[in-house]
Amino acid sequence: MTIRAVFLGALAMAACRGTAEHGPEPPAEGRFVAHYGRASPEFEEFRAGLVANRFLDTIAIRLNDSLRIPRDITLETAHCPEPNASYDRETRRVTLCYELFRELSEKFAREVGGEYLVSGTLVFALMHELGHALIDGLELPTVGREEDAVDQLATILLLNQGPTGDSLAFGAVGWFALNAARNPLDDMAFADHHGLDQQRVYNIICWIYGRDPDRYPEVVKEGWLPDHRAEGCQAEYLRLARSWDRLLAPHRPGVRAPPAPPPPVGSG
Ligand SMILES: [Zn+2]
Numbered sequence: 001m002t003i004r005a006v007f008l009g010a011l012a013m014a015a016c017r018g019t020a021e022h023g024p025e026p027p028a029e030g031r032f033v034a035h036y037g038r039a040s041p042e043f044e045e046f047r048a049g050l051v052a053n054r055f056l057d058t059i060a061i062r063l064n065d066s067l068r069i070p071r072d073i074t075l076e077t078a079h080c081p082e083p084n085a086s087y088d089r090e091t092r093r094v095t096l097c098y099e100l101f102r103e104l105s106e107k108f109a110r111e112v113g114g115e116y117l118v119s120g121t122l123v124f125a126l127m128h129e130l131g132h133a134l135i136d137g138l139e140l141p142t143v144g145r146e147e148d149a150v151d152q153l154a155t156i157l158l159l160n161q162g163p164t165g166d167s168l169a170f171g172a173v174g175w176f177a178l179n180a181a182r183n184p185l186d187d188m189a190f191a192d193h194h195g196l197d198q199q200r201v202y203n204i205i206c207w208i209y210g211r212d213p214d215r216y217p218e219v220v221k222e223g224w225l226p227d228h229r230a231e232g233c234q235a236e237y238l239r240l241a242r243s244w245d246r247l248l249a250p251h252r253p254g255v256r257a258p259p260a261p262p263p264p265v266g267s268g
Helices: 041-052 055-066 098-108 114-137 146-159 163-182 187-191 197-211 233-251
Strands: 032-036 073-078 085-088 093-097
Touching (some): 041 098, 055 073, 073 114, 093 114, 098 114, 146 197, 163 197, 197 233
Parallel strands (some): 073 093
C-alpha cells in the first residue's frame, strides 16, 4: 500500500466560530489535547505527515481559542480493530483510526476527485466525533437523534472553512453516496442509530446548498437534490447553524456562567 497524505496542508480548520468577547476569563479547567498515537511501519509516513503539518494541533488550538470545556478532551490518531472513528465517553478521546485512512485511500485515492473523498470523509468523521464529545463534555441538550445533530455540526464546521471546506463536505457526501450504492438495505439498517446513508447524502447536500443557494445551484439543476427538499434548505441550514451557535455560546471564552436560579417558590 502506498500511503498518500492526501489531506495534509489542506486544512486550517477553524474548529468553531466565536472567540473571546469581553471581561476577564475564568481559568478553563479542561483543554483540547492533540495526540498522535504510535503507528505501525506502513503508517509511519502518514503519521509523520500529520505531525509535521500539525493537523490535530491546529484543530486543538482553534478549539481551545473558541471553547471552554470542564475536562480535557483528547483528539488522537490511533490503530483500531476496524476502519472507523469514534468517541469514548469514559476516556473522553476522539479517535481517528489509521485503518480508516487506509481503507479510504486504497479504495478512492486514485479515482478522479478521490483525494477530496478521502480527506473529506476523514475530516467529516473527526468533526462528527468531536460533536459527540462536545455533547457529552458540555452536557448539551439534543432534541432529536444525536447522530443527526453531530452530522449537522460536522457540516457547519467544514462549510465555515470556505471553498476547501465545501469540497471536503462534498467529499463526505461522495462517501455516503458510495456506501448507499454498494450496501443494499436490510431491515436492520432502519433500526440503526445513524440515518441511512442515502438520507445523510441528501441532508449534507441540503445544508451545503442551503448555506448559500447561489453558490452551488447545480446541485438542484442537475438533480442531486430534489426541488421539494431544496426549497426548504436555506431555512433548515439557518436554523441548525443558529441552534449550534446558541448551544455553544455559553461555553465561549469570556462568557461567565449565569447565576444559579433561585430555589422554587411554593405555590401556596
Ligand atoms: Zn456518531
